[in-house]
Amino acid sequence: MLDINLLREDSQAVARALADKGDAKAVQETIGIVLMMDGKRRQVLQHTENLKAERNRSSEEIGKAKRRGEDAPEQMTRMREVSDHVKQLDADLKEMGAQILHLLQELPNLPHPSVPAGKSDADNVEVRRWGTPREFPFAPRPHEEVGEALGMLDMERAARIAKSRFAVMWGPLSRLSRALAQFMLDLHTREHGYTELWVPQMVSAETMLRTGQLPKFEDSLFKTVEADEGRTLYLIPTAEVPLSALHAGEMLTEATLPRRYTAFTPCYRREAGTYGKDMKGIFRNHQFDKVELVKIATPATAFDELESMVQNAQTVLERLALPYRVVERCIGDLGFSAEKGYDVEVWLPGQGKYREISSCSSYGAFGGRRGDIRYRPAGGGRPEFCATLNGSGLAVGRTIVAVLENYQEADGTVRIPEALGPYMAGIDRLTPRR
RNA sequence: GGAGAGGUGGCCGAGUCGGCCGAAGGCAGCCGCCUGCUAAGCGGUUACCCGGGCCAAAACCUGGGUCCAGGGUUCGAAUCCCUGCCUCUCCGCCA
Structure with missing residues (x-):
């Protein structure tokens, strides 16, 4: 499996290096989809992480309040919604991650520069x-x-x-x-x-x-x-x-x-x-x-x-x-x-x-x-x-x-x-x- | 096949009635001090993954996740529940 960072940094170089190894067009396409999905996944990831951060903060406050013997019903209700939302987003992320991984695994290894050219x-x-x-x-x-x-x-x-x-x-x-x-x-x-x-x-x-x-x-x-x-x-x-x-x-x-x-x-x-x-x-x-x-x-x-x-x-x-x-x-x-x-x-x-x-x-x-x-x-x-x-x-x-x-x-x-x-x-x- | 116990960081191992636990303590590693050498000693430090910021990169800062795996309960799970996988002990059976 290739390092996805390689694709992020210079996808064209990867595409060129893989051109002779398999179906050049398919490879090019796969790389495109991977990058697209990767970008999207990271967007969703950030959003999700922000929500989680909020939840963590809130949960801690609730915990403190409880230890003081107080209650925080509104906060708990709000966090319940946030949690449900997070659950959905996590599932989406998992799916996207799996798809990206799957595509990445379809890309062959980069030939070392010393490898001779040729088809068969x-x-x-x-x-x-x-x-x-x-x-x-x-x-x-x-x-x-x-x-x-x-x-x-x-x-x-x-x-x-x-x-x-x-x-x-x-x-x-x-x-x-x-x-x-x-x-x-x-x-x-x-x-x-x-x-x-x-x-x-x-x-x-x-x-x-x-x-x-x-x-x-x-x-x-x-x-x-x-x-x-x-x-x-x-x-x-x-x-x-x-x-x-x-x-x-x-x-x-x-x-x-x-x-x-x-x-x-x-x-x-x-x-x-x-x-x-x-x-x-x-x-x-x-x-x-x-x-x-x-x-x-x-x-x-x-x-x-x-x-x-x-x-x-x-x-x-x-x-x-x-x-x-x-x-x-x-x-x-x-x-x-x-x-x-x-x-x-x-x-x-x-x-x-x-x-x-x-x-x-x-x-x-x-x-x-x-x-x-x-x-x-x-x-x-x-x-x-x-x-x-x-x-x-x-x-x-x-x-x-x-x-x-x-x-x-x-x-x-x-x-x-x-x-x-x-x-x-x-x-x-x-x-x-x- | 039957009964029970358990799976925590590079390794060993503690985690009480769910929140102050990414996690005590030890080993090992790293940095420094000390010491003719070695051994020992003293102080400090060290999990991994993924985002974001910064950026050439690292360091650093910041957020999230990870205590076998996958689900569930909950505002919140290493801790509770379910399923799976694996390990160990005892009994039985077979080689």
Whole structure:
């Protein structure tokens, strides 16, 4: 959520900055309405506060009179009217405030000036590349073929017991999944300074609102059905949701910042509107595992924290010897809440492309304001909103895809990356089961 | 599932028969004094949010709101009533 003061001070600058991020006209319009309503609300607010001041004064006088043993019937009658009036005005104010808040929440974050221009992911800017894609003496196959040939990836039975876009992994492949998650968590907690958390995988509608998932992305969430409709729980689409909601409404002390959290959870996504896209295998499924990284920092350090977070994600791929590139997302591809962000894309020989395996974003104070996470500055002074960041470190499902494709051999076997040695109980190669 | 207790400032905690309570006291923080260092001690100070004034901004002044949340009673609610959420204790039950 943007700071409304930004709009009051220079709405044109905000409108210009947001022009490329969404529907420029709609944004312009929203800003106009917000300012109009804000002005009106403040007028009513002043009026109301004057009445309240009068009421407070009067009530005090009445109190004093009563203690003297006197009575003040006329005053009480008059204040009764004032009170009724105030009640009505308060209700109006509440309504106006809610509307303004609602509109404010529809405005996306301002892109940082360093973010490259552009409309879609096609305009993202490659910032670095690591590793050399392996030369195959045969045509490398896509992961679903490799997995199915191994007899370890079973999309058919998964579709039968659930529906399409679900998977069953057998034996050593299943173990590979677990090994990858374990490896990533160990890396981030032991070497990158993150604290591992175990969090709810279902959260309240309120939490979904506070983390920006609702109302916009209702279509892409799975929700549960409960007897009490008011308490519907949603399955998390990413651990970012519970992690970034963790300190909602809290006041942190600067000395404890930045907080670096990581959590391994399944993620559930409806993937509505993606029919026909990445239909094969486990690249885009309704359920997948992910190790998530979340940071809560001071706004001043947010960009440094973003850079180190990307580095943390890269390290996972480097240890697994998987070639990747990093692109900086352009304004159009930045997303609603981000002020700056990078995607890490892993090389997939089966597709002959680099594909996203991690997305790291800095939300800045926009995230802290929306989630109401503040900190008290070290030297004292007024509380400030924290900056929030998040990134994948990494999506386990897609890492499996990358391993299957990059480590496949002509004979249909798949080698296990060396870094996973300690986690695979001596298995160094996946060989077809019979 | 049954019975009871409770949710107060960064933290702990007091709030009597509704008014003099944004709230005693403590801890922690900050400023100053003192002290070879440290520890201790002494004095002062510190809630948050939103308007308005002033204004480049802060400070400051001023008004309002906030004692889990939402309603209600009342001239006036941290204090009374209702609902919800959460926590704790005891009993039962299940793992």
